[in-house]
Amino acid sequence: xxxxxxxxxxxxxxxxxxxxxxxIGFVPTMGALHKGHLSLVDAAIKANDIALASIxxxxxxxNDPNDFVKYPVTIERDIESLEAAGCNxxxxxxxxxxxxxxxxxxxxxxxxLGQLERVFEGAYRPGHFQGVCRVVERLTRIVIxxxxxxxxKDYQQCMVIRKLxxxxxxxxxxxxxxxxxxxxxxxAMSSRNMRLSAEEREKAAEIYKCFQFIRDHIxxxxxxxxxxxxxxxxxxxxxxxxxxxIADAQDLSPILTWDGKQPAVILAAAWxxxxxxxxxxxxxxxxx
Ligand code: AMP
Numbered sequence: 001x002x003x004x005x006x007x008x009x010x011x012x013x014x015x016x017x018x019x020x021x022x023x024i025g026f027v028p029t030m031g032a033l034h035k036g037h038l039s040l041v042d043a044a045i046k047a048n049d050i051a052l053a054s055i056x057x058x059x060x061x062x063n064d065p066n067d068f069v070k071y072p073v074t075i076e077r078d079i080e081s082l083e084a085a086g087c088n089x090x091x092x093x094x095x096x097x098x099x100x101x102x103x104x105x106x107x108x109x110x111x112x113l114g115q116l117e118r119v120f121e122g123a124y125r126p127g128h129f130q131g132v133c134r135v136v137e138r139l140t141r142i143v144i145x146x147x148x149x150x151x152x153k154d155y156q157q158c159m160v161i162r163k164l165x166x167x168x169x170x171x172x173x174x175x176x177x178x179x180x181x182x183x184x185x186x187x188a189m190s191s192r193n194m195r196l197s198a199e200e201r202e203k204a205a206e207i208y209k210c211f212q213f214i215r216d217h218i219x220x221x222x223x224x225x226x227x228x229x230x231x232x233x234x235x236x237x238x239x240x241x242x243x244x245x246i247a248d249a250q251d252l253s254p255i256l257t258w259d260g261k262q263p264a265v266i267l268a269a270a271w272x273x274x275x276x277x278x279x280x281x282x283x284x285x286x287x288x
Contacts, residue, residue, distance in 0.1 A: 061131030
């Protein structure tokens with residue numbers, strides 16, 4: 001695996017590869033890698049000549065400064081995992097490399113994400129998706145990938161990134177979304193799980209159990225009782241839920257009565273101690 005820290009050097013190297021007809025599959029990450037990330041790297045290896053992962057803890061997408069400061073960093077281990085997975089390139093830029101003009105500049109640039117920025121993560125994390133778009137656009141202009149690989153774990157983020165690449169002036173890239181990898185108890189793998197105690201990691205599986213409960217009990221009628229029961233189950237297990245909801249899989253508008261056919265997704269965000277966990281379960285074929 002070749003490690004690049006300088007955007008200009010990576011860009012130049014990739015330009016030569018593209019001229020030689022090589023395809024580039026890109027997996028953007030914030031590091032503290034787990035098997036979920038590595039499943040994306042594996043998909044990029046299988047589908048492309050060059051699999052490139054980036055590790056960059058993007059300061060502009062953290063609406064909560066405490067979350068940024070406490071974000072796990074395990075670079076040495078990440079490099080070993082990527083090598084072992086067969087990743088070809090790692091891009092490990094500094095903040096100055098991605099934001100040479102500083103992280104507070106170009107705030108006037110606003111991505112029109114419509115409704116996506118007003119619901120669920122958009123509503124609970126003001127500015128978060130603008131920061132995601134800023135970094136994804138910048139990384140993409142450096143890498144110019146053919147394909148970007150994303151995890152369905154961040155369902156709304158996948159929708160935001162699809163929306164980003166539909167906006168005028170963006171590069172043409174193919175987006176591939178891969179299913180969420182879970183721990184044996186159902187907990188979605190996440191870098192933030194490192195901040196949970198062993199006991200909390202067991203409790204945290206309750207989110208997935210609530211999804212299964214909703215999926216198994218949902219009928220063609222009002223969903224509010226079911227959602228209330230699930231919310232209470234989370235509270236009983238020590239969570240502070242931000243939301244647990246059923247939404248249209250394509251535009252995330254809330255579904256109060258499900259007809260059993262409309263593509264839908266169950267979405268949840270909940271605090272366990274100081275850690276905010278998000279997860280989702282599509283109720284029909286994945287759409288993200
Ligand atoms: P992050 O490092 O959390 O920004 O995630 C980088 C990429 O990995 C994103 O596309 C995530 O959606 C994806 N990802 C995170 N957790 C998982 C998981 N458990 N299974 C599959 N993909 C994941």
